[in-house]
Amino acid sequence: MTTEAHVHHPNYVKIWAILVVLLIVSVLGSMSHIREVVLIAAFGVALVKAYLVAKNFMHVNVEKRWVPYLLIMCLLFVAILFAGVAPDVMKRSGQNWSKNPANQLVPSGAGAGAEAKHE
C-alpha cells in the first residue's frame, strides 16, 4: 500500500513538457528590455510553474482539506511577516516615525537608483 487512496496519475511527461516550455518562455522574456515583460516572464511564469507542480506532481488538489488549509495558513504567516516588516525596510520615514538620521546619509530605497542615474 502506498496511500490510503491511490491518486489518479495524469500524463506526467506532458506536464513536464509544459513546464520546460514555460522555463524557455521565462528565459526568453528575461532578455526583453521592457520591464513589464521581464517581470511577467519571471514571476508570472514562476507562479504558473509552481501551481502546475503543486497540482499535478504533489496532488494538492486531491488531498484531504487539511493539507491545503495547512499550506495556506503558512503562506498567510509569510504574508503577515512581509506586510509587517516591509514598511520599515523599504521606507525611510512614515507617520510619526523616521529612521536614524545617520542611516539617511547613505542613499537607499526606491529613489536611490534614480538619484544615481541623475548623477
Add this chain to the structure above:
Amino acid sequence: MSSSAKPIANTRSATGIPTAKLITWWVIASEIVIFGGLLAAYIMHRLGHPEWADAAAHTNTWAGAFNTFVLLTSSLCAVLAHKAADAHDGPKAAKLLRLTALGGLIFLTIKGFEWTKDIHEGFVLSSGGFWSFYYTLAGLHGLHVLAGMVIMLIVAADAAKNRELQRVECIGLYWHFVDIVWIFLFPLLYIAR
C-alpha cells in the same frame, strides 16, 4: 512487537491522512515559513535597493536555467517513482528515485562551478547585501537538495526490495517542494536585474 508490526503512530490517523504523509506535509508547511520568510526578506530589501541590480547582473542566467531544467526533470522522475510504487513495482520506483538523486547531484555540481567562479571573481558572502542573500538562499536550498538526495537513496534501497513503498510518495512530496522553491529562486536571483 513482531518484526511486521508497526508502531501505533503509523496505523492511527485522525485526519484520514497516513501518518508518514501527514508528517511530510507538516515538514513542508514549516519549510514554507522558513523559505517564505527568507524570500520575503530578500524581496523587500531588493525593492529597497535598486542598486543591487549591478550585483545581480553577475549571476549566470544560463546556469540557473539549466539547473531549473535539471530540477524539473528530477521532479518528473520522482512522480513517476510514486506512480511505480502505486503499481507495487518497487524496483522500478527505486530506479527512478536514483535517477532523481542523480538530478540532485547534477544540480549541486553546477552550483559548485557557479560558486567557484563567483568566489574567484571576488563575490563572497560579505561582498554586499545581494551576495549575502544569494549565498544564504542558494546555500540553504542546496542543503535541502543534499538532504533529499540522501533520504531518497535510503528510500530507494528499501523500495528495490518492495519494502516501505509508502515512503516513495513522501520523499517525492519533499522533492517537489524543493523544486518549487527553486522555481521562485531562479527569477529572483537570476532574472530580476
